[in-house]
Amino acid sequence: MIVAENLSVHFRRGLLGPPIKALDGLSLHVAEGDFFALVGQNGAGKSTAMYCFLGLLRPKAGRLRVMGKVPELGSKLYGSVAFLPEEPHYDLYLTVEEAVRYYAGLYGKSLPAKTIPDVLERLGLAEFKTLPLAKCSKGMKQKVGIAQCLIHPATLVFLDEPTRGLDPIIVRFFREVLREIHQRGATIVMNSHVLSEIEMLANRVAIIEKGRTIAHDTLENLMHLEQETYDVAFETNGDAPEWVSVQARQGCVVRGAIPAARLRDFMEFACQPGYRLLECSLKKATLEESFIKILREKAP
Amino acid sequence: MKELLKVNLRAHFIYFRRSRLLLAFALVFLLLTLLSALPIVFSPSRAAAFTGAKQIFSTLNMFLIAFSAGLGLFLISSHLRDRNLKMVFTKPCPPTLWLASTYVSAIGVSLLLNVTILACALVMSLLGHTKVQAGLAFVSFDTFAASVGMIAYLMFLAMVMHPVIAVVFVLIFNPSTFYNLQLWVQAVQSAGRKSTILQVFERLFHYCYMVLPMVHPFSRQTQAIHDSLRVAPAEWPYALYSLGYALSLTALSYCLSLFFLQRKKLI
Numbered sequence: 001m002i003v004a005e006n007l008s009v010h011f012r013r014g015l016l017g018p019p020i021k022a023l024d025g026l027s028l029h030v031a032e033g034d035f036f037a038l039v040g041q042n043g044a045g046k047s048t049a050m051y052c053f054l055g056l057l058r059p060k061a062g063r064l065r066v067m068g069k070v071p072e073l074g075s076k077l078y079g080s081v082a083f084l085p086e087e088p089h090y091d092l093y094l095t096v097e098e099a100v101r102y103y104a105g106l107y108g109k110s111l112p113a114k115t116i117p118d119v120l121e122r123l124g125l126a127e128f129k130t131l132p133l134a135k136c137s138k139g140m141k142q143k144v145g146i147a148q149c150l151i152h153p154a155t156l157v158f159l160d161e162p163t164r165g166l167d168p169i170i171v172r173f174f175r176e177v178l179r180e181i182h183q184r185g186a187t188i189v190m191n192s193h194v195l196s197e198i199e200m201l202a203n204r205v206a207i208i209e210k211g212r213t214i215a216h217d218t219l220e221n222l223m224h225l226e227q228e229t230y231d232v233a234f235e236t237n238g239d240a241p242e243w244v245s246v247q248a249r250q251g252c253v254v255r256g257a258i259p260a261a262r263l264r265d266f267m268e269f270a271c272q273p274g275y276r277l278l279e280c281s282l283k284k285a286t287l288e289e290s291f292i293k294i295l296r297e298k299a300p
Numbered sequence: 301m302k303e304l305l306k307v308n309l310r311a312h313f314i315y316f317r318r319s320r321l322l323l324a325f326a327l328v329f330l331l332l333t334l335l336s337a338l339p340i341v342f343s344p345s346r347a348a349a350f351t352g353a354k355q356i357f358s359t360l361n362m363f364l365i366a367f368s369a370g371l372g373l374f375l376i377s378s379h380l381r382d383r384n385l386k387m388v389f390t391k392p393c394p395p396t397l398w399l400a401s402t403y404v405s406a407i408g409v410s411l412l413l414n415v416t417i418l419a420c421a422l423v424m425s426l427l428g429h430t431k432v433q434a435g436l437a438f439v440s441f442d443t444f445a446a447s448v449g450m451i452a453y454l455m456f457l458a459m460v461m462h463p464v465i466a467v468v469f470v471l472i473f474n475p476s477t478f479y480n481l482q483l484w485v486q487a488v489q490s491a492g493r494k495s496t497i498l499q500v501f502e503r504l505f506h507y508c509y510m511v512l513p514m515v516h517p518f519s520r521q522t523q524a525i526h527d528s529l530r531v532a533p534a535e536w537p538y539a540l541y542s543l544g545y546a547l548s549l550t551a552l553s554y555c556l557s558l559f560f561l562q563r564k565k566l567i
Contacts, residue, residue, distance in 0.1 A: 051567050054390050073562065074394035083390040089383040091311060093318045098311075105307035106391035132318075148387075158390075 001156060001187045002030035002053055007062035009048055009211075022048040023059065024211035030204070035178075035188045037198040037219075039291060040208035046191040047086060049208065050160055053189065054083055067156065079107060082154035086161040086191070088141030090133050096120070096144055097129035103148035111151065119147045124170075138165040146174060150181075157181060159190040163197060175201060195287045199223075205287070207294050214298040222294070223285045228260040233279035234270050241269055257283065304393050308401035309408075315375060316409050325370050329363040349428040354529060357421045357436065361443040364417060365515060368410040368447035369454040373466060375402050376458035376557075386566045395561050402455065403554060410447040414440055435529030441539045442522060446515045449546035452553035453513045459557045459564075478509040517545045 009023040023045045030036045038046040051057040052064060055071030064070065069077050090099055100116055120126045123143045133141060142165055149157060159178075163171045178201060182188055192198055198205065198219070205222050207215040215222060232244065233255045240246055243265070246256040258266050260282075270277040316322060336359055340352030379385055388398055418440040425432045457466035482505040485498055516522065518538045525531045 047567075054386075056386050056390070056567050057565065073389040073566075074392060074396075074398070076392050078390055079392040081390065083387075085386060087383075090387060091315070091379075091384050092382060093315050094311065098314065102307060102311050103387060103391065105310075106304065106388060106393045108301075108304045108307075108392060110303075 001032045001034070001067060002028070002189065003063070003065045004028050004049070004052070005063040007049070007052055007059040007064060009045075009052060009057055009059050021211050023052070025062070026208065026211055026213055027062075028206045028213050028216055030187060030189060032187055033182075033185060034204050035182050035202045036190070037202035037205045038189065038191045038208060039193075039195065039198060039205055039287075041295070042193075044208045045211040046208055047160055048211075050158055050189065050191055054081075054158060080155040081158065082149040082152065082156075083158045084142075084145045084149050084160060084162050086164065088133075088138060088145060090141060090144060092134040093132065095130050095132050096125050096136065096140070099133055099144050100125075100147045100151065104151040107152050109152070115151060119150050122150075123147050123173075139167060139170065142166055143170065146177070150177065153184070153186075154181075155186050157186050157188045159188065159192075161191055161193070163192070163194060171197075195291060199287045207291060209295060209298075215294045219287065222290050223287055224290075228285060229257045229283045230260060230263060230266070231255075231257055231279065231281050231283050232266060232270075232277075235276040235278060237274060241265070253278065255279075301397065304397055305401055305404075308388075308393070308398055309405050312375060312402060312405035313409070315378070316371065316405070319374060319378075321374055322367075322370060325367060329360075329367060333359050333363065346428065346430060350430045353421065353424040353428055353430070356424070357417070357439070357529075358526065360417045360420070361439060364410065364413055364443055365446050365450055367413070368406065369450040369470070371406040371409055372402075372451035372453075372455035373458045373463050375406060376455050377463040377466075380458070380564070383566065389566065396558060399554065399558055399561060403452065403550065406451045406455070407448055410451060411444060414444045414447065417443075433529035433531075435525050435531045438522075438525050438531045438536065438539055439529065442516070442526075442542050445539070445542035445546040448543075449513060449549045450515060452546070452550035456553040456557045456560075459560045473508070473512060475509050475512045475514050478505045478512065481505040482509060513549050514545075516542070518542055 005027050007023045007026040008021070010019040011022050012019050026045060026049055028049075038049060040046045048057060052059050053066055053071065055066075055073050055075070055077075067077060067080070069075070071077060091102065094102060097116065097120065100120065104111060104116060117126065120129055123146060125140070125143055125147060128136070128140060131140075133144065136144070142162075146162070149159075162178075163174060166174065175197070178188060182201075188201075190198070190202065202219050205215070205217065205219050206213050207222075233253060234240075235252050236254060237252055240254050240256065243262045244254070244256045244258050246254055248255040263280075266280070269275065270280075333356060337352070337356050340349060340356070385398070389395060418436060421436050421440075422432060425436070454466060454470070457469060461469065482502060485502040485505060489498055489502065518541055522535070522538050522542075525535060
């Protein structure tokens, strides 16, 4: 769906300022049907990469194909693309309904009369349809963005920080909508800082740092990079073995963690007389831990 | 294509309708015109009424050209400032079409205002029991041509620079400035001071005068019509020449604006 090889984008601050490398040889591959997440620190180049995929920025070097074509502004390629920007840069002089109608109309296809009212109703925008966008809150503008994404059944959806500024109810609703779009067969490319959200939705993740891809794998593989551990708690009057990393000790109760490989040793140890096992549970690795670990190890 | 153009035009017309800046601009113009029209109400003679009505017509036409330039300037600059074009060009709507729709919408509004002003002038003539002059139609057409040219020129400037700088640029770097500078250099040369620098400046000012867009390119030939509102059959082609000049300027501005729009960072 998207093939990016060695993309480079440089910005210049002022006419004579030194060039800033926004993308520095970024490569990644998004397959059809992926729910692909771009993860990285602020200024890592996630949004720049997305703008390149959308044709809003031309890479200085590298090869980029979106659905087999070079993305050109306003080309027919966008007939099957939907985009939700990070900042609500919409036509603020339009009302909620006019904006959704305008963006829907830009696809050049006629819609059934009920489509737009239905989408507005679904997103809770129906009662605000005559409100100018300039007077809408950020969350409402974001809902307008979501509405214009939902109007046409897109096969490729770009989401730049989609849940920023939304209330928890609409975030949850939005997640369901995204799952629905994905299940329908659409490929989704999402930028987000909310790693827990990515864990819930994405199946492939690319970690970007200083304009380069430092990790690019399935979510499962990336999360298993963090070594599995068990959280343990036991009673003892003696010392804990050296492979137990003790986190707290209250009287004779010891709390800590052990590597998964030491589970059998720990069970034997805890079954000895004078010891009592209180807790032993698998500590699930999170994307956040893997992300931090990868950043520490692979950041250029 | 037709559907896309219609959708964009509708959005631009909504913009014009709701733009407070344009509204303020129009209100100031109207207020000034009304103030200048007050003496006509108390005019004792038919001749004075005709002169007054002609004055109002001329003022309104002058304002229309400035207002039309504002239409183009505000439309482009507000879209660039609000960075909302990324929502348009990430849909199957090419920049060529969007830009064409901005030109068509601004020219459409200008034409509507032009027709309204002409209608007002006709009503004033009928109310004042003065003869309806054919010059009204000529001046109206000439003003429309000038408005089209100014819309196109200001749209191009708004595409490449900040709107305030664009206005300052138009006010300072216009053909009459360079014409006067050229005359000044020629006067200095004919007074006896001849130097290569003066010759270079004389040529430079001449080329600037030739290159910069003019509001009324045939003003020398049509000034009498604007003054008397009388037009001879042989003078009508000048209206078409003015339109031809405006359309050529529009075509050039469109191509240049498109070139810069496609290279702009719209993020």
